[in-house]
C-alpha cells in the first residue's frame with residue numbers, strides 16, 4: 001500500500017542520521033481520531049505461521065561489490081547470526097529461519113521477510129520495515145494488523161564495509177527489528193539509531209528491545225514477572241502527543257514508550273521487583289535525512305492519516321524536577337499497574353542537548369559504545385552531541401561511578417569532543433550506566449552512556465589450524481581475557497568449541513571453508529566486549545580447508561502442495577559437515593522439518609508443503625559452513641492433489657516413542673489420504689529399498705518392522721497400496737553409524 005511504502009522511505013532516512021533514542025515503540029494505528037486511544041500494532045500473526053516461524057529469504061545475486069577477502073557466504077553467515085538474535089529472545093514465541101536464496105520477483109503465499117541488496121544513498125547502510133500489511137484482525141489478546149511481508153534492504157556496495165564488522169552486524173539486527181514491527185528507540189538499544197546505539201555483537205539487545213518484542217510475540221505467562229507504569233504528560237491542560245517516557249533503573253535498564261495523542265501512556269512489560277526513575281522528554285528534532293522526529297513514523301488513524309507529534313517542551317523527571325537527586329523512585333510490582341506517574345511540562349522550542357554519542361579508549365583507538373573497567377588507567381570517555389559543551393553539568397545516575405570536580409572538559413586531542421573523567425566505586429557491579437546532562441535549563445538523559453566491566457576486552461593472539469590427537473582438524477585459539485564464557489565466531493558462524501581451563505586456550509572444530517578465503521575470528525564475551533574493540537584494524541583470520549569445487553543435485557523432482565514427504569540431496573565433492581549444515585528450499589510454502597546426513601555427499605530431509613504453496617520451481621540452498629551450494633530450480637512444487645497419500649509426522653520407535661529406530665525394531669507412523677482405507681494386506685513397504693514386514697495398519701496408523709540389514713543413520717521409507725505409490729518419508733536409523741544433523 002502506498003502509505004506504507006512512504007513509511008519505508010522515512011525509515012531509510014533515519015538510519016544514517018537520526019539522533020537515536022526513544023523506548024520501544026511499534027507501528028501503531030488507532031481506530032479513532034479522539035480519545036480513548038487503543039493502539040493497534042502491526043505484527044506477524046503467530047497463528048498463520050508454520051511452527052511460529054517467519055522465514056527470511058536472501059536475494060541470490062548478493063551485493064555487487066565486496067571487500068577482497070569477503071564473500072557472499074560470509075555475508076549470509078552474518079545475516080543468519082543477526083536473525084538468530086531475535087529468535088533467541090526469551091519470552092517471545094516468534095522464530096526466524098533462513099528460507100533460502102531467491103531470485104527477483106519471487107512471490108510468497110505465506111508471511112515472509114525478504115533481504116535484498118539495493119543502491120542506497122551515501123551514509124545509508126540499510127533500512128527495513130513491514131511492507132505488505134492486511135486489515136485489522138481480531139484475536140483473543142486484542143486487535144492487530146497482520147504483516148504479510150517485511151523487507152530488509154541492505155546496500156549492494158560492501159566495498160567499504162567488512163561483513164564481520166560490529167557496525168554491519170548491528171545494522172542488520174536493527175533492520176530485522178523493524179521487519180518484525182519495532183520502531184526506533186531512545187534507550188540506547190539496538191533499535192536506537194547509530195548515534196546512541198550502545199549494544200554490541202557480544203550483547204546485541206537491550207531490555208527495551210526484549211520487552212518491545214515480547215509485547216508483540218510474548219507468552220502470557222511472562223506477564224507474571226513484569227508490571228506496568230502509567231500516567232500522562234500534559235502541557236497546561238493539553239495532553240502532549242508522542243512524548244517519550246522512560247523508566248530507568250540504576251543497575252542499567254531503560255524501558256520506555258511514547259504517549260498517545262491525548263498524552264496518556266502506559267509502559268508494559270517492565271521487569272518487576274525493582275525501582276525505576278521515570279522521565280519524559282520530547283522526540284529530538286528531525287535532522288538531515290529524517291522525515292520525522294527521531295525517524296519515528298507517527299501513528300495513523302483509521303483513515304491512514306498520521307497523528308501529529310508535539311516536541312516543544314522541556315524534559316522532566318517524576319515528580320516534576322530536572323534533578324535526579326530530587327526524583328522519586330517508582331516501584332514496579334508483578335502484574336500491577338503503577339498509575340498516576342504524571343508530568344506537567346513547560347514549553348520550550350527545542351531540547352538543549354540531544355543525540356550524544358560516547359567513546360572509550362581501551363587501546364589507542366576509540367571504541368563505541370564506551371566500555372570502562374574500574375581497574376583501567378584510561379577511565380574516561382569522550383562524547384559529542386547536538387548542543388553538548390564542557391559547560392554541561394554531567395552526572396552518573398547511581399553510586400557506581402562519579403565525575404570529579406573539573407572532570408568535564410574539552411578533549412585535548414580534539415576540542416569538538418567533551419571528555420569526562422570518572423572515579424569508580426570498586427564495589428559496583430557490571431553493567432550499563434546512564435548519564436544525565438543539564439544545560440541551559442533543560443535536561444538530557446543518555447541511557448547506557450557507558451558499560452562497566454570487570455576485565456578488559458578479549459584479544460586473540462593466535463588462531464592456528466592443526467590436527468588433534470585423533471587426527472581431526474582443530475583450530476587452537478589463544479589470547480587474553482578468553483574465558484569459559486567466551487564465544488568464538490568464524491565470520492558469522494558460531495563454532496563448536498571447547499575451553500581448556502588449565503591453559504586458557506579455546507579449541508574449535510572448524511566449519512568447512514572456502515579456498516583462498518580467510519575467515520575472521522571473533523571472540524565475544526558476555527560483558528559485551530569483543531576482540532574487535534582492540535583488533536578491528538587487523539582482526540585475526542585463518543584459512544580453513546576449502547575443499548574441491550562442489551555442487552548439489554536434488555534427486556526429488558517434484559513435491560505437491562499440501563503434503564509431507566522426503567527430499568534427497570546428493571553432493572559432488574560436498575563433504576557435508578552435519579555440525580555446520582543448513583538446508584533451505586527457497587519458498588515460504590515448504591518447510592524442512594528433519595534432516596540427516598547419512599554420508600558426506602548425501603542429505604535426507606523431511607519437508608512439509610503448505611496447501612497454498614505457490615506451484616513452480618524453487619532454488620535449493622545448502623549452507624555447508626561458509627560454502628554456499630545452490631541448485632536453481634532444483635525442486636518443483638506441484639499443484640495440490642487430494643488423492644495423493646502421504647506419511648504424516650515422523651517415524652517413531654514403537655517401544656520408546658522416540659524418533660530413530662534400530663534395524664530389526666518396530667516402527668510406527670501415521671498416514672493421510674486414500675491409503676488409509678486400504679487393508680494391511682494391500683501394503684508393500686521398503687526401508688532403504690529392502691522389504692519391510694507390515695505388522696499392522698488400522699486407523700491410518702502403520703506399524704512395520706525395520707529390516708535387520710539396513711545401515712546408515714537414515715533411510716527412505718517407500719510404500720504402495722495396491723500398487724498406488726504413497727509419497728516417501730525419511731526416518732532415522734538408530735545405531736546406524738553415521739552422524740545425524742538436527743534441524744537448526
Ligand SMILES: [Zn+2]
Nearest residue numbers: 011014015184
Ligand atoms: Zn531504523
